[in-house]
Amino acid sequence: MIDEPRSGCPVNAAVEVLGDRWTLIVLRDIMFADRRHFRALQRESEEGIASNILAGRLRDLVAAGLLTHDDPGAGKRATYSLTEASIELVPVLAHLGWWGLRHRPTTPELRVRAERLHEGGPEMWQAVMADLRERHLGVSAGTAGES
Secondary structure (H helix, E strand, O other): OOOOOOOOHHHHHHHHHOOOOHHHHHHHHHHHHOOOOHHHHHOOOOOOHHHHHHHHHHHHHHHOOEEOOOOOOOOOOOOOOEHHHHHHHHHHHHHHHHHHHHOOOOHHHHHHHHHHHHHHHHHHHHHHHHHHHHHHHHOOOOHHHHO
């Protein structure tokens, strides 16, 4: 479980929640690949996340307020949804993706996402965030500015 930050430093607080490789991958897959169920996150992971790692990251992300999940009842699969806090990470992930594209080896499939986000810039990031708010929070683009 993610603990409270050990210091008042905002960077430390962010790193304590997001500083794990798998945490960012899970958020990326929910955000950009619309993988909202445990099995889809595990089965379709390009990186091959283990089920125990995935379960732990999902639990931590819910505890940290970055994801919510419904309780569909016995025998039904839970759907994970982004919160406003995680939706606001779109620009951060866009910048991380662009940095990784320039400085680390990538696959052609994952390279395309980073290139498109970079080329689209802040205008595209806002559009992606509006779409995520509608799909995950039920907030339409017309009412997003009113809340």
